[in-house]
Amino acid sequence: MQSTRRAVEDWEGDGLHVALVMDGNGRWAQARGRPRSEGHEAGVAAALRVIEAAPDCDVSVLSLFAFSSDNWQRPALEVHTLMRLAARFLRDETAHAVENGVRLSVIGRRDRLPAAVRHAVAFAERATRGGRRLLVRVALDYSGRDAILRAARRMPASVATREAFGSLLAAVDHGEPAPPVDLFVRTGGERRLSDFLLWESAYAELCFVDTPWPDFGAVDLADAVSWYRARSRRFGGLEPRHAHPA
Secondary structure (H helix, E strand, O other): OOOOOOOEOOEOOOOEEEEEEOOOHHHHHHHOOOOHHHHHHHHHHHHHHHHHHHHHHOEEEEEEEEEEHHHHHOOHHHHHHHHHHHHHHHHHHHHHHHHOOEEEEEEOOOOOOOHHHHHHHHHHHHHOOOOOOEEEEEEEEEOHHHHHHHHHHHOOHHHOOHHHHHHHHHHHOOOOOOOOOOEEEEOOOOOOOOOOOOOOOOOOEEEEOOOOHHHOOHHHHHHHHHHHHOOOOOOOOOOHHHHOOO
């Protein structure tokens, strides 16, 4: 089985790049008669479980969709809760990340984030810079279409290649160059990409599961990776046995 992975600047991991749309927090809480905020709290716990399990599942880059640019349209109280949880997650997870060789990076716009979140981002990225076991990319105020548009506006026509554009795309969202997404997982039963890593997921295997994010854990991640391993990865070509017909 091949991988779309290529060497990228300043990242040495050679495992899979898994993108996760962590969906279903609010519905999980409502189904239990609880406020949506409790669902988001449970979602943070699920994220910690998956980060812990990722290296043992041969995952070296984990991209988590925490807050879409479209999520600003949600009620102010819910937005405040999500921002508070993002800041707390970054502050609380930093020491554990350093201890376990995890590197934290945030992708997306930063100019609209509350000051407390921006400070937590800067602290986490600076403190975990030396991590080499796992790169965790948290998407905050992120839109794949907007990122592509901003990168296209900056792309000199004279050097317009896929590789150059991919690096520029990472730069406009404050991210580090990362390998293409191998496996794209969305929890919560919805079957859509929701504007997450559109360029990077061009050849990703898409795995949609009904499990709501708060119930997702190490076994679910391992199952998704096993499903990916069974896929045939041709990237527009043919299976090796058909590549050279007699």
